[in-house]
Amino acid sequence: MIEGLDEVFLAAAAGFVVLAIVMFYRALAGPTTQDRLLAVNVLGTNTVVVLALLSVGLGEPWFLDVALIYALLNFLMAVAISKFTVERGGVL
């Protein structure tokens, strides 16, 4: 671990949070279901990155476990909803 990088990681996490909030526009206003799903998927990826940055910035290693599980659930959510919005589940 390098000294003096904690504030850099926290500032980067703040930047990612701002970009995630911007992404909420597409999740709320997206004309189709797939638009909303895509925006929520990108939001989930941003959340995983924010969790990793907070883990190293605050010195809490167990945040990475939460990030790993969150990434897995995010992927499952995207695939499952895109499967069940199609008639007879024709995706994959």
Next chain:
Amino acid sequence: MIETVRFWAVIALLAFGLFFTFVSAVGVIRLPDVYTRAHTASQTDTLGAGFTLAGVALALGWTEVTVYTVLLLFFVFITNPTAAHAIARSAAESGIEAWTVDAAEEGEER
């Protein structure tokens, strides 16, 4: 000396990650239909997350926590394009037409 290089390498990786995630946010907000948005989400967002997680792994060094970060990087690299592909295919199978210049000139909204 090597510590200085590592310090600036971590900062450069974080800056690249933030830049590519910014490009992804602009693309998802501004592009005209779901297919182009799926394209920008699968490409730039994966690259941004990959750069940032690589920066975190480089800052952590050789510890057991780094294994989690590298696993997370690998996992995001595999699953993010797969999810975008599934979403785009779901859009195609539910009958959403792709955006074209002709349709835009006739005033159709997406």
